[in-house]
Amino acid sequence: MTTKIGFxxxxxxxxxxxxxxxxxxxxxxxxxxxxVAAEEVGVDGAFVRVHxxxxxxxxxxxxxxxxxxxxxTIEIGTAxxxxxxxxxxxxxxxxxxxxxxxGGRLQxxxxxxxxxxxxxGSQSFxxxxxxxxxxxxxxxxxxxxFRAAIAGxxxxxxxxxxxxxxxxxxxxxRSPGLPDRIWWGAGTRATAVWTAEQGMxxxxxxxxxxxxxxxxxxxxxxxxxxxxxxxxxxxxxREPRVSVSRSILPLIDDETRHYFGLRAQAESKDQVGWxxxxxxxxxxxxxxxxxxxxxxxxxxxxxxxxxxVLVTVPNQLGVEFNARILESIARDIRPALG
Numbered sequence: 429m430t431t432k433i434g435f436x437x438x439x440x441x442x443x444x445x446x447x448x449x450x451x452x453x454x455x456x457x458x459x460x461x462x463x464v465a466a467e468e469v470g471v472d473g474a475f476v477r478v479h480x481x482x483x484x485x486x487x488x489x490x491x492x493x494x495x496x497x498x499x500x501t502i503e504i505g506t507a508x509x510x511x512x513x514x515x516x517x518x519x520x521x522x523x524x525x526x527x528x529x530x531g532g533r534l535q536x537x538x539x540x541x542x543x544x545x546x547x548x549g550s551q552s553f554x555x556x557x558x559x560x561x562x563x564x565x566x567x568x569x570x571x572x573x574f575r576a577a578i579a580g581x582x583x584x585x586x587x588x589x590x591x592x593x594x595x596x597x598x599x600x601x602r603s604p605g606l607p608d609r610i611w612w613g614a615g616t617r618a619t620a621v622w623t624a625e626q627g628m629x630x631x632x633x634x635x636x637x638x639x640x641x642x643x644x645x646x647x648x649x650x651x652x653x654x655x656x657x658x659x660x661x662x663x664x665x666r667e668p669r670v671s672v673s674r675s676i677l678p679l680i681d682d683e684t685r686h687y688f689g690l691r692a693q694a695e696s697k698d699q700v701g702w703x704x705x706x707x708x709x710x711x712x713x714x715x716x717x718x719x720x721x722x723x724x725x726x727x728x729x730x731x732x733x734x735x736x737v738l739v740t741v742p743n744q745l746g747v748e749f750n751a752r753i754l755e756s757i758a759r760d761i762r763p764a765l766g
Contacts, residue, residue, distance in 0.1 A: 431731075431765040433758055434473020435466055435750070436507050436673055436738040439485030448746030452483070456491055461747045463495040463502060469755035473503040473535065475738055480513055480553075481546040489522035496530025503535050507631055507673065507738055508613035510541025511567040511574070512550035520577035520599045527603035534606060537631045537671075538574075539613030540567035543704050571612075579607045608666060617651045624658035629669040632730070634711040634740070637703060644698040644711040648672060648730035671736035674728075675713040678721055678756040683749065687742070688715050718760035726764040737765055 441447070441455040449455050463474035474495055476485045485491065492504050504526075509519075527534035540563060550556065550566070557566045577583055582596020611629040614620040615637040623630050632648055640647055652670055659668050675695075677688045695713035702708065714721050725731050739757060741750045 431734070431762065432472040432503070432736040433762055433765070434475050434503065434736060434738045435462070435471060435741045435754055436475045436477060437462065437485070437741050437743045438477045438479070440744050441483050442744065447744045449744045455485060455743070458743065458747050459485065459491055460494050460498055462743070462750055463504070464498050465747055465751035466754050467499050467502040469751060470758040471502065471754050473505065473736065473738065474499070475505045475507045475537070478506055478509045479544065480510070480549055481544065489526050492534065493526040493529045496526060496533060503533050504530055505535035506537045507633070507671070508537040508539040508541070511538050511570040512541055512555055512563055513553045514570050514574070516570045516574035517577055517583060517599060520574050521601070524578060524599070524601045524603040524606060527606050528601060532603065532605055535609050535611065537611040537613055538571055539631070540564045575607060575610060578602060611669070611671065614651065617654050620651045620655040621658040624655045624668070625662050627662070627664050630655045631671050633673040634675060635708060637706060637708045639700055639707040639709040644709050645728045645730045647709060648711070649733050652730060652733045669736060670734045671738055672730050672734045673738045673740060674711065674731065676721060676725070676739045676757055676761065677713065677715045678718040678753060678761065679716055680718065680752065680756050684753065687745065692716050718756050722761045722764035725761060732766055
């Protein structure tokens with residue numbers, strides 16, 4: 429099977445010299461236009477990251493619905509939504525609506541989220557873990573309710589005075605097939621196993637919140653294999669999907685060399701650091717001539733193990749710049765990915 433290529437945008441905006449994305453409106457409208465351009469050059473997916481209390485994309489469903497209405501074939505999705513912040517029932521309605529508008533192209537990545545600018549941000553939205561529970565517990569609980577709702581579980585009892593009967597009512601609308609297109613963003617091998625047990629697809633980013641001393645791609649490939657083994661052990665009937673994220677910047681002209689040429693050597697190795705109370709390993713960037721990147725990515729064990737690669741884009745450089753990068757990746761690099 430040919431590996432799918434998608435872009436992943438954080439939707440940064442800032443009114444600074446050189447930025448083509450200066451306002452929230454710029455970030456939203458250019459995300460739509462980039463998805464349209466990406467579809468035209470043969471890219472398979474348009475994904476957005478969700479952050480709160482920051483000058484980045486936040487509420488994904490109006491944006492995803494707009495992208496779905498403007499495109500025809502490209503997958504649309506998130507990587508990822510921080511479920512601590514979500515009302516899972518309202519989210520179920522929003523997700524189904526966006527999926528129906530797109531004709532069933534939504535690929536929804538969810539997770540516990542990453543370290544953020546706000547202190548206890550989800551509490552400001554009205555959600556906090558119960559005594560003795562963690563933020564991860566809260567995110568998983570919200571996800572459980574959300575998944576039940578999109579699958580048609582009875583959520584509220586009907587009012588006999590209005591309906592003539594007393595029976596459970598499901599969320600409306602619902603979109604067939606959406607329950608199989610939910611992904612969990614896993615930062616460790618253990619979480620990947622849990623994801624498989626729950627029957628969700630796996631998303632793994634450029635960061636793992638553990639380190640065993642082996643190169644990032646090998647640790648991530650191990651995570652993927654453990655996930656696949658656990659999926660098989662759980663006896664799920666369908667084939668799961670697995671995505672990994674990568675920073676891939678082909679140097680194809682003077683402008684790309686100007687912005688990224690000097691970073692090629694400095695960012696060509698993994699980095700190890702301390703994040704959220706523990707060791708973490710950050711994957712390298714791939715910056716260079718397209719043929720060189722194709723050779724290097726052909727040796728990336730996790731890229732070869734995944735069916736989808738999400739390429740993070742420097743969205744503040746604008747639609748035309750990023751469309752050129754994506755076109756080169758789809759044309760020159762994709763054949764090496766499998």
